[in-house]
Amino acid sequence: MGIKTVAVYSDADRNALHVKMADEAVHIGPSAANQSYLIQDKIIDAVKQTGADAVHPGYGFLSENPEFAERLKAEGVVFIGPNPHAVVSMGDKITSKKLAMEAGVSTVxxxxxxxxxxxxxxxxxxxxxxxxxxxxxxxxxxxxxxxxxxxxxxxxxxxxxxxxxxxxxxxxxxxxxxFVTSPRHIEIQVLGDKHGNIIYLGERECSIQRRNQKVIEEAPSPFLDEATRAAMGAESVALAKAVDYDSAGTVEFIVDGDRNFYFLEMNTRLQVEHPVTELITGVDLVEQMIRSAQGEKLSMTQDDVKLTGWALESRIYAEDPFRNFLPSIGRLTRYRPPVEGKRENGAIVRNDTGVFEGGEISMFYDPMIAKLCTWGPDRGVALDAMRDALDVFELEGIGHNIPFLQAVYDHDRFIRGDITTGFIAEEYPDGFMGAEPNAGVMRKLAAVCALMHDVSETRAADISGSLPNHTRHVPDTWCVEIGDSHYRADIRGEKGLRTIIMDDDSDKAAIEMEVLINWLPGQSLVRALIDNKPVNFHAAPRPEGYAVRHRGCAFNVKVRTPEAGQLASHMPIKVAPDTSNLLLCPMPGVIVKVMVEVGDIVEDGQALAVVEAMKMENTLRAENRARVSEIKAAAGDNLAVDAVIMEFEAV
The missing domain is CATH 3.30.1490.20 (ATP-grasp fold, A domain)
Incomplete structure (x- = not known):
């Protein structure tokens, strides 16, 4: 739009991507949000320093603070969002519920x-x-x-x-x-101007959540029918008109299994998941917010709004799904998202992000890394495009939730659209332990890993063979071990497309497959064609093989010569140390409080300590009955992951 931008940043965000992309940047204080991004005086001072005409408040922090909107108005600065009256009325959940009831909107x-x-x-x-x-x-x-x-x-x-x-x-x-049990979380996007025009832009299904935070969103919802969509849209517009709403906003509903819907809250700001609405409507919501803020009329009516195709959004978080989604911090040693743009099947890939390779994920803010979105002419195409995009998303250096997202997209319930806000708790009651690959997938991955090992060994042989009096033979047969499964891989051919005959330890006949890879040692992303069908996965070198991650599955693959394979069963297995008598800090964070003392006898499930990380408090609980023998941390301490908080002894 030709508008110059100013970024504000804290100490932690000094090298952030938004700072580099903006035309100007102003430092506003320490890393903690309550000493920087939440201090209105510092934001307004940055406005005055740079002569900015307007402020877009983003997704969080002061975006729904009515006092901030009023102060900007008093300073003659445009707030790119709804008018202060609407922020006051709808930004506060208690006030908005009362107004919704007065407007005849169904409420919880x-x-x-x-x-x-x-x-x-x-x-x-x-x-x-x-x-x-x-x-x-x-x-x-x-x-x-x-x-x-x-x-x-x-x-x-x-x-x-x-x-x-x-x-x-x-x-x-x-x-x-x-709390409505087995609910779906469905929200309506509204858009208004300063001339009394308000429309809605369809709905977003946001039911896949953990800790009440959305993980996957899609538009439209696979659950709504046209009548329910129209009714929810009409109530959303009526509520927005009641407060003279004049920007982009979201009216959120809880919907039960009979499509009864109840007003939950209204977010008077741009939503994190706004891209899926943009993809199915073709409307740029940020542009419309800016145009509305400068007094322009909406360029469209409700009749102009058409929902085309299907869109999905995956929130890529810096958190470890294998450790109950605990936040993860550190440096992004590799960050290479899928290429954005159109695909041959008509799909579109879009990636909204604020990070870069070599940057750091800090403990001070929300752990979201990126919003990976796909669009397709129907849900199936959008879903396939998302699976493919996640397969090639390279992200290393921190824990992340891509394996969990992949498992959800392959889950029968999600494919059917049979989802509620309880999906994660219902399907993973003991936590996410990874998906289980079927035998066919396992065999394909074993074949590719055998070929990768063959490529590595051939490369090593070529190097050593260039030296005088050095020759090295690379065998054509490899034994591959994945957990309890064992395969014999016979590789035919020298380069390019190879024929691999896979024989496992079952009574079934061997399977022949044509495999092509352009992988080189050191690459973490493996792109393969198996019988002319793409299979992409991630592999990191490990002793005798690779640590493989594919579609929510994570496992070690051992590749050995037939002789080494026969001897492997005689090798001792290293036993992990016993930490059952320790309370370890599950993530880097600050101890908020310790709730027991030395000598206390604690029971299974009893709260022991509270750790804060990335603005979320996490209560740590006892796993069994024991006596506290030593406490090694106190409130205010900054702890690293796996730092000992306290020790126990048997009673």
Whole structure:
């Protein structure tokens, strides 16, 4: 649009991508958000320093702070978002619920008044009826939200939500509402101008969540019919008109299995998942926000809005799905997302990101790395494109959730569109342990790994063979071990397309496949054609083989000569050290509080300590009955992953 931009940044974001991309950048303080991004004076001072005409507040921090919008207005600076009245009315969850009820919008039962303390929270929770959702009034992005099923969880949830709300939004007000079991989370995108025109741009399904934070979004919803979509859209527009809404915003609903929908909240800002709406409507929401802010009329009517095709968004997070999605920090030693643009099957790949290879993921902010989006003429094409894009997404140096996303996209329930906000808890009740590959996939990966090993050995032989009196023979047969599965791979041919005959330890006949790879030692992404069909996966070198990751599966592959394969069964297996008597810090973070003392006897499930990382508080609990023998950390301590917090002894 030809508009010059100014970035503000904290110490932690000094080298951030948005700082490099902007025309100008202004430093606004220390890394902690409550000392930089949440300080209104510092933002306004940056505006004055640079002579900026307007402020786009982004997704979080001050984006739904009515006082900030008012202060900008007083300074003669345009706030690229709704008018302050709408921010006040809808940005506060308690006020917005009352307005929704007055407007005749269906709402979830709950207590809209402020809650004084934990005892008050327990009384209200019993009155509403468990389970309940404890929520920060000024919250968003899953921050300041807890589900409580009993009095103890209500007390803990109130305290944790209040702390998170204060740290993330500078507002610790809490309210409680009924938690609708087996719900779907579906939201309506609205768009308005300063001339009274408001339209809706279809819906987004955001039901795949963990810790009340969205992980996968899609548009449209595979669940809604035209009648329900129209009804939800009409109520959303009516609510927006009630507060003279004049920008992009989102009205969120809980929808039950019978398509009854209940108003949840309104986000008076751009949503993280806005790209899927842009992909199915062709409307650039950020551009429309800017045009609305400078007084232009909407260039379209409701009749002009057409939903075309299907779009998916994967939130790529710096978190370890194999450790209960605990945040991960560190340097991105490799960051190579899939190429954006159109594909041969008509699909489109889009990647919105704020990081770069060599950059750091800090502990101070939300752990999202990128939003990988795909579009297709139908859901099946969009889904296939997403699978392919995740297969080739190279991300190393930190823990990340790509394996989990891959497992979800291959899950029967997701493919059918049979999803609720309880999907993750229902399908992975003991945590995500990785997907299980079928025998056919395992055999293909074994064949490619054998060929990779053959390429490595041939390269080594060529190097050593160039030396005087050095010759080295590379065998044509390799033994491949993946867990309890064993294969014999006979490789035919010298270069290019190779024939591999795979024989396992079953009674089934050997299988012949044509395999082509252009992989070289040192590359982590393996692109292969097996019988002319692409198979892409990630492999890291390990002793005698590779650590392989493919479609949510993670395992070690051993490749040996037939002689070494026969001897391998006699080798001792290293036993991992016993850490059952230790409470280890599961992520880099700050100890908020230690809840026990030396000598205390703790029971299975008892809360022991609270660790804060990336604006989220995590309660660590005992795994069995024991006595606390030593405490090695205190409130305020910064701990690394696996640092010892306390030790136990048997009772």
């Amino acid at each position: 039962p709950g207590h809209m008044g402020l809650i004084e303390d934990a005892d008050d929270a327990v009384k209200i929770s019993n009155k509403v009826g468990y389970p309940v959702m404890i929520k920060a009034s000024a919250g968003g992005g899953g921050k300041g939200m807890r589900i409580a099923w009993n009095d103890e969880e209500a007390r803990e949830g109130f305290a944790a939500s209040k702390n998170e709300a204060a740290n993330s939004f500078g507002d610790d007000r809490i309210f409680i509402e009924k």
